[in-house]
Amino acid sequence: MKMSKSKTRTLHCLWLFLLACLCSASLANNAKINFREKEKKVLDQILGQGKYDARIRPSGINGTGPAIVRINLFVRSIATISDIKMEYSVQLTFREQWLDERLKFDDFAGRLKYLTLTEANRVWMPDLFFSNEKEGHFHNIIMPNVYIRIFPNGSVLYSIRISLTLACPMNLKLYPLDRQVCSLRMASYGWTTADLVFLWKEGDPVQVVKNLHLPRFTLEKFLTDYCNSKTNTGEYSCLKVDLLFKREFSYYLIQIYIPCCMLVIVSWVSFWLDQGAVPARVSLGVTTLLTMATQTSGINASLPPVSYTKAIDVWTGVCLTFVFGALLEFALVNYASRSDRAADMHRESIKKKRRDMEQASMDAASDLLDTDSNATFAMKPLVRHPGDPLALEKLRQCEVHMAPQKRPNCCRTWLSKFPTRSKRIDVISRITFPLVFALFNLVYWSTYLFRDEEEN
Template identity: 90%
Template sequence: MGSGHYFWAIFYFASLCSASLANNAKINFREKEKKVLDQILGAGKYDARIRPSGINGTDGPAIVRINLFVRSIMTISDIKMEYSVQLTFREQWTDERLKFDDIQGRLKYLTLTEANRVWMPDLFFSNEKEGHFHNIIMPNVYIRIFPNGSVLYSIRISLTLACPMNLKLYPLDRQICSLRMASYGWTTNDLVFLWKEGDPVQVVKNLHLPRFTLEKFLTDYCNSKTNTGEYSCLKVDLLFKREFSYYLIQIYIPCCMLVIVSWVSFWLDQGAVPARVSLGVTTLLTMATQTSGINASLPPVSYTKAIDVWTGVCLTFVFGALLEFALVNYASRSDMHKENMKKKRRDLEQASLDAASDLLDTDSNATFAMKPLVRHPGDPMALEKRLQCEVHMQAPKRPNCCKTWLSKFPTRQCSRSKRIDVISRITFPLVFALFNLVYWSTYLFREEEDETF
């Protein structure tokens, strides 16, 4: 029993000693890291105002490689022509003044949280409207210095960027929004930005936008020349395709329904003036309200958009249906006036014939007169009836589909006002269907042709 107690006591003491040595080694390692930082960034040893040298210590421009990680795209505004994006922005360059001993590979990199301790590229976003850093819970930024002098700068930022849009094909359009990064003060003789090799731009998976879809993106260079020199510039072009299903449900189908409802007045009786007027005015006001609501969500532009063509033609059809009733009402009153005049003329002719017949009956007892059962061919009323029968009953020499279809209606309905309604029932739907065919074929094909991405 005594030897066993001694054994466990010795084992416990050895464990304490090894733990103490490990802690001391860690403390010494962290102390060495502090010494390395003081050695390379100490007072009088590093000046952050001087840019790094070029490749292999030459006097050429400093090379800074850029890569981005797009975390989210919040909003894309058509009215303000801008979009908001949150991204992780990274820069990497080599500063030979920051080389240090990695202690046989144990010290992989040094970490800083203050950007003013080392030289930083003067990059800015040229199409930025607003931007801010993220400081919750701690500032989302770090700087890593590697043993070979390579510096990695990473920060999370949110930006609101300008995005000039061409809305000629709205809402069947695609928009290209750019993210431009350039040097503010260093020319290409001192500083050059390059995209990181491999995959310079990454986008978070399952990126969802309310009314757009990010189809693809392209990295490119956009160096600019001014009076003070040439400045290095990088850009990312993001291609957004507008989701059409929203506009189909909210705009196109309701407009079609309003146009079709306005055609109901063609099937109402000509005497139903209040019903036809209220239907035409209601659909016209509803269509005007729909148009104004659409324009309120878009910026005022000097050119015609695809949605303007659609709403304008739909409004014209609704207004045309209201004008059609005005024409029908005028033709109906004109037909009624003509019918009254004909009736008066027939009454006068009948009265004159009756008076002449009475005169013949009382003429001479020797003369036997009797009214004919059938009117004389020269009788005006007989001629008028015969002409009407020839107009409505005589078949044309060449068959005509429209006339054949119209001849199926009774004679009373063959008035001008009724014929206008009958023709409108066919003409309006056919013209609207033809417009739809031209509209969709034109803008859908133009969408493919105008894609220059």
């Protein structure tokens, strides 16, 4: 009997506990409902019809002066940086914050931290625009990516996600060893600095997403600054962000510089071919020249037509000159070989005439000896005949001894191993072309790699 009474009391206590829990939950739910109703009442109180006019700007500090709007950005991604269009695309979260004392409300002892709106036309908005914008759009998937928060002290925070295509004037004199500065400019369209002033938010006004990857550039750093502009209608507040991009050189080294070097070196192969291999040397020179021209036109197609000379123009122009020079060298060798053949034929004809003259002299001397063989006394002539071979030999020896002796020259001695001028031209080209190209590389890379950043 006692056990049954204890069980009854336990069940009764459990029932009372569950009933208390249900009552507290219902009261909390009713409190939340009442609290949301209070939010509605606050919104109606501060934004109700006839109570707030979004057309009138808020007053400044202490009710006087211009309205102060603080700006901060979060760069989510940088899609493309176009050299030929001189523009870049960026996606960012844009935030504005200002104080509007007309929107103050009771926070109910800290329980109501802020009010959230999704309609920007309900409150006054700064007339900010991006002065170097080409195209832009908002993001509306799944809902419009925008919100407005109103804090109890009247502070308003406006945040929106937007994508912009912005103009970026570039200086391509050092392309592709250059650095580019692309700006993001924000200014007031209608309110002058007497009514509206933009300021960067204190602390960290610009933030960039971690692990930002760009196809051909690296974001080195970014700087914030002010760019107020004066026009005929007044002075307007302006903010700007300068993004410093460094071009990745490895892509251009693999795609442009190394192939051009290979084409130049291939054009030198003709110096080692035989002079008589005319079809091989001509086809090699013409092929490398056309390939180099195609490479140059492909590079220029991806760049805007500018009036100044770029670093890549110097490189491709000199490489094209070397390839063209190799082709002209073969033309010179071919002309020299024909001259060598004509000179050889002329020398052969002279040697033949000299042999004929010597043979005629020997025949005349033998005839003279035959006629005087029957004489009793043979008288030796005091003066030899002009055509006598012994006289000719002594004349040559005298000319050799009388000629001025020149000091031996190593270059001339080395070149004397190659009897023809055409062969000498080929040998000299084998050494001259690589040396001049190596000197050009030394000057080129030392000029563009170690140039001061101020000139970039």
